[in-house]
Amino acid sequence: NFMLTQPHSVSESPGKTVTISCTRSGGNIATNYVQWYQQRPGSAPTNVIYEDDQRPSGVPDRFSGSIDRSSNSASLTISGLKTEDEADYYCQSYDMSDLNWVFGGGTKLTVL
Amino acid sequence: EVQLVESGGGLVQPGRSLRLSCAASGFTFDDYGMHWVRQVPGKGLEWVSGINWNSVNIGYADSVQGRFTVSRDNGKNSLYLEMNSLRLEDTALYYCAKGSRGWGQVDHWGQGTLVTVSA
Numbered sequence: 001n002f003m004l005t006q007p008h009s010v011s012e013s014p015g016k017t018v019t020i021s022c023t024r025s026g027g028n029i030a031t032n033y034v035q036w037y038q039q040r041p042g043s044a045p046t047n048v049i050y051e052d053d054q055r056p057s058g059v060p061d062r063f064s065g066s067i068d069r070s071s072n073s074a075s076l077t078i079s080g081l082k083t084e085d086e087a088d089y090y091c092q093s094y095d096m097s098d099l100n101w102v103f104g105g106g107t108k109l110t111v112l
Numbered sequence: 113e114v115q116l117v118e119s120g121g122g123l124v125q126p127g128r129s130l131r132l133s134c135a136a137s138g139f140t141f142d143d144y145g146m147h148w149v150r151q152v153p154g155k156g157l158e159w160v161s162g163i164n165w166n167s168v169n170i171g172y173a174d175s176v177q178g179r180f181t182v183s184r185d186n187g188k189n190s191l192y193l194e195m196n197s198l199r200l201e202d203t204a205l206y207y208c209a210k211g212s213r214g215w216g217q218v219d220h221w222g223q224g225t226l227v228t229v230s231a
Contacts, residue, residue: 001174035217037157044207044221045149045157056219090157094216099171101147101159101216 002026004091004104011110016081020107022091023073032093034074036065039106040087048089049076078109086111114138114220116208121225124198132225134191134208142166142186145211147218148193150204150227160206161193162215169215176202198229 005023012018022034036049047056049065052074062082067074074093078085091104120132134146147162161172161182170182181194191208205226209218 033214033216039157044223046221047212047217047219050212050217050219092157092159092217096215099162099169099215100173101162101171103149103157103159106156 001095001098001100002093002102004093004102006089006091006104006107008105009108009110011112012081014081014083014111017077017079018081018109020076020078020089020091020109021073022075022104023071024093025072027095028069029067029072029074029093030069032096034065034067035092036063036074036076037090037092038085038087039090045090081111083111085109114210116210116220116222118206118208118222118225121206121227123228123230125231126198126200126229128198129194129196130198130227132193132195132206132208132227134193134222136189136191136208136210139210141184141189145169145215146184146191147209147211148182148191149207149209149218149221150202151207151224152204158204162211163191164211164215195227198227200229203227203229 033051037045039045053065094101115137145164148160179197205224207224208222210220212219
């Protein structure tokens with residue numbers, strides 16, 4: 001199986017841009033799509049990016065996703081940070097050979 | 113509006129069994145795969161199991177393989193998770209999630225049901 005590694009925490013000021021990385025170890029990041037989920041305290045996760053770089057309807061275009069084959073990683077970028085973006089963010093991918101999913105460990109975003 | 117309502121959680125002793133249910137509404141249930149994801153309070157997300165629309169493709173995390181069984185009843189718009197031989201480390205909030213495009217993603221989550229395994 002493979003692992004997805006995220007920074008434990010990031011912080012940035014309102015109005016700025018932050019990027020959260022998700023590095024895959026064991027296999028190619030481009031093999032299967034990467035999703036990103038936002039989880040605010042006390043709430044269930046919600047999807048903010050699917051299929052590497054697609055935004056679900058209702059998610060502001062301040063959120064964008066990408067993958068970088070050279071670093072074997074995915075990234076979630078949030079621009080024009082708002083205090084409401086403060087949450088935990090998880091990347092997730094899967095392996096079709098055994099149907100298993102893998103989540104990254106999560107990144108706590110603080111907007112201060 | 114998509115709604116996923118989990119039930120069946122509670123306090124259970126190690127080694128015992130518990131059955132979780134997820135009642136789905138607001139979408140054509142038998143068009144989509146479904147998944148269970150759990151979260152130890154204060155910790156990260158862990159995928160538990162998934163099942164495709166017709167129950168042909170089923171997957172389990174290594175941590176629950178052989179102890180948990182996922183199933184669905186498309187006639188009742190319901191997803192289930194039969195949990196046997198429960199361990200202390202199975203204590204978590206269990207979320208039901210609706211599959212989206214293909215196996216590897218979900219687009220809606222329930223609010224979760226808490227399972228506490230304790231002597």
